[in-house]
Amino acid sequence: MKSIVAKALFNSHSYAEYRKLVTDLLSEGKSTGNEQSESLTNYSKLNEARMNRLEKTIQIAEPIIDKLQHLDNHYIWLVLSEGWCGDAAQILPILNKMALASNKKVDLRIALRDENDDLMSQYLTNGGRAIPKIIVICKEAGIVRADWGPRPKGATELMAIHKRDVGPINEKIKTDLQLWYLADKGISVQEELLEIMENIKYNRL
Template sequence: MQEQQNVITPEVVAQGLTYDGYQALVREAVAQGKTTGLEQSDFLAQVTKDNLEIMQRTYQTPLQQDLVDLVQTVTRPQLWLVLTEGWCGDAAVHVPVLAAIAEQSPNIELRTILRSEQPAVMEAYLTNGGKSIPKLIALNAETLQPLGSWGPRPQVLQEYVLELKQQNLPLPEFIKKALGHSEENNGQALQEEFLHLLPHWIRGCMA
């Protein structure tokens, strides 16, 4: 745990973008025929263009009232730092919903950082040994002490993706099926998980 606390420094946080800033970064990349970050290819540029449309849809995801009520009970400042990239389909589906949730409380600040530009943070928050994104790291905003993490997708969608991987599908077909399943869920599984996670993070800020 001590290592994770040291990885996320004020300098790392200062490099983070608001969700609006991240959206603008993705739009600019698409306008230039590129993607975000240090890894560039024609394929990544194309999926980033597709993801921009997904981001615009998923930001409108209806939020459950019980989750909104819970978020509004947050009294100690939290920082939600999200590792992401414009080419990541899971980020396009989930990061806008995370941003919409964070916006329900003046005491939650969401900032995004790029996976390719923050390798030390990514290494500290691997998923089953992989650099899966999006990855949200919840922090005490005053101390940068980690409260917990979430990602890259809700468990029920993670299980579906693992099943898809067993089918050895061509990459475009795999992406289409995985994202289609996630979009059909319409942010509901993510919100259910946050109903369970957020109370722990609230208590962690009180400690």
């Protein structure tokens, strides 16, 4: 396993640890990450409320649970994230429920983007440090098999249309994106991640 991946794993957090870290920082008026600002702290507060809600409402489809439990190997989903990231807040609770439902076939670990710049630099999206970014690691082989992120295809298309027709990200597209996630109910994330895991199964190195 590459040293930068191993380093990120060593300094990573469980889902519960990540949630506690974000909450503890918010109690000090801070967010995760190198940059600190009132707006980022406010986004972190909003995301915490979103994650609390999603933990109660997100359901993993039974066919997906069955396939996760019958993966041919054990995997780590190493996620680069930050507490202020709206996409991460929508996606992490889904990943956590998928991992819990996998009968220990998937171990979810979360690493902070700004603490792992070397790793983030290897998984850029169109040259940008977009998160969340999921790095799929096969435990048995100790190698990275795939990556995914920062958002599902439908949400990516929504953002692309906005950038083409409007330009820079504004509050309207942020709201539209959250409404997309709300309507999708986590289905796209589940289906796209499962497709990746099945592609790994049938396309072994």
